Amino acid sequence: MKQLISLEINDRVYDLPLDPRDLLVDVIRKKVGLTGTKKGCGQGDCGACTVLVDGKPILSCLTLAITCRGKKITTIEGLTGDTGELHPIQQAFVDYGAVQCGFCTPGMILTAKALLDRIARPTEEEIKRSISGNICRCTGYKKIIEAIEAAGNTISAEGVK
Amino acid sequence: MYLDHFEYHAPQTSGQAMDLIESLGDKARLLAGGTDLLLMMKDKTLKPEHLIDINNVEEYKGISYEPGKGAVIGATTKIADLEHSTLIQEKYYALHQAAGELGSTQVRTMATVGGNSCHASPAAETPTPLVALGAKVVLSSTSGEREMPLEEFITGNRMNALAEGELLTRFLVPDLPPKSASRYSYIGLRDAMEIDAVNMAVNLTVEDDGRTVKDLRLVMGSVAPRPLVSTEVPSLMIGKEFDEKLLEKAAQAASEEAKPISDIRASAEYRRKVVAVLARRLLKNAFDAVREV
Ligand SMILES: Cc1cc2nc3c(=O)[nH]c(=O)nc-3n(C[C@H](O)[C@H](O)[C@H](O)COP(=O)(O)OP(=O)(O)OC[C@H]3O[C@@H](n4cnc5c(N)ncnc54)[C@H](O)[C@@H]3O)c2cc1C
Ligand code: FES
Ligand code: FES
Numbered sequence: 001m002k003q004l005i006s007l008e009i010n011d012r013v014y015d016l017p018l019d020p021r022d023l024l025v026d027v028i029r030k031k032v033g034l035t036g037t038k039k040g041c042g043q044g045d046c047g048a049c050t051v052l053v054d055g056k057p058i059l060s061c062l063t064l065a066i067t068c069r070g071k072k073i074t075t076i077e078g079l080t081g082d083t084g085e086l087h088p089i090q091q092a093f094v095d096y097g098a099v100q101c102g103f104c105t106p107g108m109i110l111t112a113k114a115l116l117d118r119i120a121r122p123t124e125e126e127i128k129r130s131i132s133g134n135i136c137r138c139t140g141y142k143k144i145i146e147a148i149e150a151a152g153n154t155i156s157a158e159g160v161k
Numbered sequence: 162m163y164l165d166h167f168e169y170h171a172p173q174t175s176g177q178a179m180d181l182i183e184s185l186g187d188k189a190r191l192l193a194g195g196t197d198l199l200l201m202m203k204d205k206t207l208k209p210e211h212l213i214d215i216n217n218v219e220e221y222k223g224i225s226y227e228p229g230k231g232a233v234i235g236a237t238t239k240i241a242d243l244e245h246s247t248l249i250q251e252k253y254y255a256l257h258q259a260a261g262e263l264g265s266t267q268v269r270t271m272a273t274v275g276g277n278s279c280h281a282s283p284a285a286e287t288p289t290p291l292v293a294l295g296a297k298v299v300l301s302s303t304s305g306e307r308e309m310p311l312e313e314f315i316t317g318n319r320m321n322a323l324a325e326g327e328l329l330t331r332f333l334v335p336d337l338p339p340k341s342a343s344r345y346s347y348i349g350l351r352d353a354m355e356i357d358a359v360n361m362a363v364n365l366t367v368e369d370d371g372r373t374v375k376d377l378r379l380v381m382g383s384v385a386p387r388p389l390v391s392t393e394v395p396s397l398m399i400g401k402e403f404d405e406k407l408l409e410k411a412a413q414a415a416s417e418e419a420k421p422i423s424d425i426r427a428s429a430e431y432r433r434k435v436v437a438v439l440a441r442r443l444l445k446n447a448f449d450a451v452r453e454v
Contacts, residue, residue: 021166057266057267
């Protein structure tokens with residue numbers, strides 16, 4: 001049975017007819033049309049579907065959309081500024097060549113965002129631990145780790161969020 | 162991959178939650194973090210007609226501590242909140258370690274400590290240290306509450322002692338006496354996102370002399386259908402001075418006590434060897450830690 005449910009995604013409220021069984025990843029991609037969030041394994045293993053809920057990284061493939069009522073959802077589209085300028089983490093991924101096919105990138109960047117919000121300048125070990133649930137088939141992770149480290153430095157220096 | 166239809170309930174108070182659990186009976190499942198439940202619903206091993214989401218009930222979550230009494234950990238407390246709690250890190254180090262090893266950043270953000278024990282996978286991370294720390298569970302229903310040690314709550318592979326109408330509301334973890342320390346470790350094929358081949362926790366107290374073992378709990382996970390509380394190792398070590406020879410004997414005793422099976426993750430023989438290695442390492446680490454405090 002569908003009900004009208006309000007979800008706040010990237011600071012915008014969407015009123016959506018939802019079934020309780022609808023998964024957050026499908027709602028974001030198919031009903032809202034924000035396709036930056038990827039669906040890989042659908043089982044919690046790959047991290048491609050990572051979004052932030054109240055600032056924390058969760059797997060949207062294992063989350064019922066209905067449980068996100070009253071919470072703030074942030075997808076990769078929400079990191080970009082109003083005029084389209086990239087967030088420092090996104091910019092660092094570009095600068096350091098941390099993107100190849102790009103399928104893991106949105107989830108990787110959002111996991112990194114949550115890490116940098118918690119620890120401004122994480123160690124390499126902390127970065128590795130934090131992204132251990134985000135699988136990348138292409139890059140070999142080295143450039144991703146460098147990009148997150150660099151983004152941490154930029155954000156700390158400039159005081160951006 | 163669509164889930165089957167169900168009705169969703171989001172009680173805001175404990176009273177509402179328990180009323181729903183009672184009236185819906187086995188037609189309903191509780192939804193905590195969903196990291197086990199949604200997988201089972203996706204592969205259709207479970208088809209509940211109702212889901213009762215218990216995450217909005219404030220009194221089911223959070224960590225509190227009272228000196229002399231110990232900690233109360235709400236069932237829907239997230240694994241990440243355990244991992245990052247300075248209280249847990251200072252007082253119950255083994256639990257802090259285990260929380261940090263569960264799944265990934267995202268899984269720890271979603272998964273709850275109550276769900277980990279209720280799902281009761283033999284390879285689960287947090288029941289092992291909780292049992293070593295002497296944790297009790299509180300089970301609540303419309304007709305009241307009862308307490309039991311966590312090792313009795315977990316009755317077998319993915320089985321627990323919840324009666325109809327009951328839910329797990331909190332864990333009670335006793336305060337540790339002076340000169341004690343707890344440690345946790347595991348061995349699996351790789352570091353990240355690993356299902357443990359063997360995990361273990363040790364909770365050690367020594368006498369004022371700093372050498373004689375006063376009290377000890379050693380608990381093994383993934384070597385039996387449910388957490389295995391060693392009887393041999395404490396009976397060998399309590400009252401004796403901690404030294405290398407005793408440590409070696411204790412490691413052997415733990416290994417003989419383990420009842421592992423062979424499966425895709427490891428053979429029984431390998432698991433038994435790993436038990437000895439972990440026991441030696443953890444007893445040593447806990448002993449060194451006690452001597453530092
Ligand atoms: C990718 C991935 C990796 C994982 N890695 C690990 C790992 O390394 N170690 C590990 O131990 N686990 C791991 N898990 C399993 C899972 O995350 C944990 O078991 C978790 O703690 C389950 O908690 P939950 O809150 O998500 O439970 P849910 O899925 O919400 O619930 C699990 C079961 O317990 C019942 N339940 C939940 N709470 C209560 C309650 N308070 N009272 C009564 N019944 C209740 C539910 O009805 C359901 O049957 C992993 C899972 C995934 C998806
Ligand atoms: S799609 Fe969610 S973890 Fe892979
Ligand atoms: S860039 Fe292709 S999966 Fe990471």
